[in-house]
Amino acid sequence: MRAEERALELAIRLGAFTAVIVLAGIITLVLTEALPALRRGLGPFLDTVWAPTSDPPRFGLAPLISGSWTVTSLALVGGLPLGVICALFISEVAAGPWQEASRALVELTAAVPSVVWGYLGLSLIAPGIKDLLDLPTGLTALTAAVVLAAMALPTVTAVSIDALRAVPADLREAASALGATRWEVVLTVALLARRGLLSAGLMGTGRVMGETMAVLMLTGNAQALVPAPLSPVRTMTATLAAEMGECVRMSDHYHALFLVGLILLAITLSLNLLAGARRWP
Amino acid sequence: MTRAVVHAAALGLVTVTALAILAIPVALLAYLLVKALPALSWSLLISYPSDGLRGGGILPAIYGTACLVGLTALLSLPPGLATAIYLVEFSPEGPLARLIRAALFTLSGIPSVVFGLFGLGVFVLLLGFGSSLLAASLTLTLLVLPLIIACAEAALASVPSEWREASLALGCTRVQTIRHLVLPQAAPGLVTGTVLALGRAAGETAPILFTGAAFYLTDLPRTVNDQVMALSYHLYVLSTTVAGASEPRKAAVALCLLLLVLALSSVGVVLRRRYLGERR
Numbered sequence: 077m078r079a080e081e082r083a084l085e086l087a088i089r090l091g092a093f094t095a096v097i098v099l100a101g102i103i104t105l106v107l108t109e110a111l112p113a114l115r116r117g118l119g120p121f122l123d124t125v126w127a128p129t130s131d132p133p134r135f136g137l138a139p140l141i142s143g144s145w146t147v148t149s150l151a152l153v154g155g156l157p158l159g160v161i162c163a164l165f166i167s168e169v170a171a172g173p174w175q176e177a178s179r180a181l182v183e184l185t186a187a188v189p190s191v192v193w194g195y196l197g198l199s200l201i202a203p204g205i206k207d208l209l210d211l212p213t214g215l216t217a218l219t220a221a222v223v224l225a226a227m228a229l230p231t232v233t234a235v236s237i238d239a240l241r242a243v244p245a246d247l248r249e250a251a252s253a254l255g256a257t258r259w260e261v262v263l264t265v266a267l268l269a270r271r272g273l274l275s276a277g278l279m280g281t282g283r284v285m286g287e288t289m290a291v292l293m294l295t296g297n298a299q300a301l302v303p304a305p306l307s308p309v310r311t312m313t314a315t316l317a318a319e320m321g322e323c324v325r326m327s328d329h330y331h332a333l334f335l336v337g338l339i340l341l342a343i344t345l346s347l348n349l350l351a352g353a354r355r356w357p
Numbered sequence: 358m359t360r361a362v363v364h365a366a367a368l369g370l371v372t373v374t375a376l377a378i379l380a381i382p383v384a385l386l387a388y389l390l391v392k393a394l395p396a397l398s399w400s401l402l403i404s405y406p407s408d409g410l411r412g413g414g415i416l417p418a419i420y421g422t423a424c425l426v427g428l429t430a431l432l433s434l435p436p437g438l439a440t441a442i443y444l445v446e447f448s449p450e451g452p453l454a455r456l457i458r459a460a461l462f463t464l465s466g467i468p469s470v471v472f473g474l475f476g477l478g479v480f481v482l483l484l485g486f487g488s489s490l491l492a493a494s495l496t497l498t499l500l501v502l503p504l505i506i507a508c509a510e511a512a513l514a515s516v517p518s519e520w521r522e523a524s525l526a527l528g529c530t531r532v533q534t535i536r537h538l539v540l541p542q543a544a545p546g547l548v549t550g551t552v553l554a555l556g557r558a559a560g561e562t563a564p565i566l567f568t569g570a571a572f573y574l575t576d577l578p579r580t581v582n583d584q585v586m587a588l589s590y591h592l593y594v595l596s597t598t599v600a601g602a603s604e605p606r607k608a609a610v611a612l613c614l615l616l617l618v619l620a621l622s623s624v625g626v627v628l629r630r631r632y633l634g635e636r637r
Contacts, residue, residue: 085532092439095440158374161371164371169368191592192618194596195608258364317473
């Protein structure tokens with residue numbers, strides 16, 4: 077009995093470290109598989125073209141990074157304000173069943189798989205943008221950004237709601253007592269929660285940057301060093317998803333892809349660290 | 358007076374914008390339903406694909422997703438439970454617990470495609486599982502770990518501490534208290550977390566792309582070493598690589614996947630409200 081208990085306790089203590097081990101494992105693996113790519117220095121990666129299967133292969137990272145950045149920033153222009161507006165509505169304006177229903181809708185939106193968003197983008201948004209703006213193709217940075225804005229919304233909204241909830245109720249009452257209109261109370265609360273709202277924005281950015289399937293399906297995957305919103309682009313995530321399955325194991329291409337993964341991991345981890353540091357002061 | 362009018366208008370604008378945004382998921386679901394209608398039938402769900410994926414049913418994809426989700430649940434529950442028990446019962450505030458919490462928060466922000474890279478590097482290549490149901494499920498397990506632990510933690514924390522103290526005062530050991538008192542009480546909350554995690558796992562595509570998803574199988578997988586078709590990957594394939602796949606067919610696959618995921622998530626959300634209180 078005692079031995080059995082001690083074994084169980086040991087199992088729990090060991091099992092508890094799964095997350096730590098996995099996190100360390102992910103970082104170690106991506107690092108060790110990416111480092112061989114840097115054997116010959118940074119030179120090949122400063123190229124302006126990513127063409128790993130051409131002869132000679134070219135591994136310029138700039139078009140991929142700028143592609144990711146274009147899509148992400150476009151998506152955030154729409155997603156961030158709308159997400160915060162939704163949070164303000166749910167936390168400060170709506171009450172009773174409206175509040176309940178709105179929160180449930182946000183949670184359900186968060187559950188929609190990214191590949192379904194991709195399909196909806198292909199069948200609704202892409203043709204719409206192509207006809208509306210008279211473009212040769214509907215698969216553009218803007219198309220992906222519209223869908224990504226919708227995908228970022230639940231994250232931004234949920235984290236923003238937490239931030240707004242953290243503002244003490246007395247401050248709302250005090251503002252009302254001083255003669256503030258309801259709108260002024262809402263603005264005051266938003267202002268008081270600004271740190272939390274900023275961390276919602278950072279987490280939304282991380283989420284959008286790491287999004288893969290919808291981007292893979294909607295950006296058209298043509299690279300451009302200086303991408304325009306209305307032309308196809310190629311992101312880091314889409315490149316990984318499209319090429320990792322086919323590349324030769326342990327080849328230059330394989331290691332270069334892991335280098336892309338390393339950059340992606342570094343960006344998303346720092347965004348999350350920033351958000352976490354702001355969330356828990 | 359004008360101040361009141363302007364402010365009321367601003368508040369109204371926020372309300373209208375928020376309601377319009379919240380209506381989007383409902384509108385999209387309706388759109389999918391209408392579009393998929395011509396392709397919906399029982400035979401779609403229970404027969405094999407034919408004609409290069411353009412005709413027939415999607416049984417292997419449904420079965421594959423069920424296998425992935427089931428195996429992921431089995432694999433994620435033990436480490437998830439162990440972590441939650443450690444965090445709640447053993448050492449809620451210690452430095453190790455803080456390390457674990459930080460790791461979980463960080464893990465939840467890692468893009469799913471990076472989990473795919475890890476799965477490829479470790480499960481497929483290093484451990485030699487190959488592209489298989491096992492490698493894909495293990496990858497999904499790591500992905501859902503933060504979610505399942507958060508729910509398990511809430512479930513354990515919802516058991517009143519007086520009960521634990523009473524049990525310990527009666528002479529039960531800590532392990533006995535956890536096994537016979539805390540776990541049975543927390544069971545509904547644990548089920549909730551598992552269901553939510555399953556909803557997440559069922560919809561993921563990027564982590565299984567290079568760890569176990571198959572383009573086209575004529576037979577169902579027999580062992581965990583076989584590749585599997587999955588609804589999510591199948592939708593990607595139909596939308597991008599299969600020329601001439603009909604629109605209703607794509608919409609029908611999207612609808613099946615969406616309904617499966619939404620069913621799991623809404624059951625999870627309702628259970629969470631019920632057993633874990635208002636948390637998010």
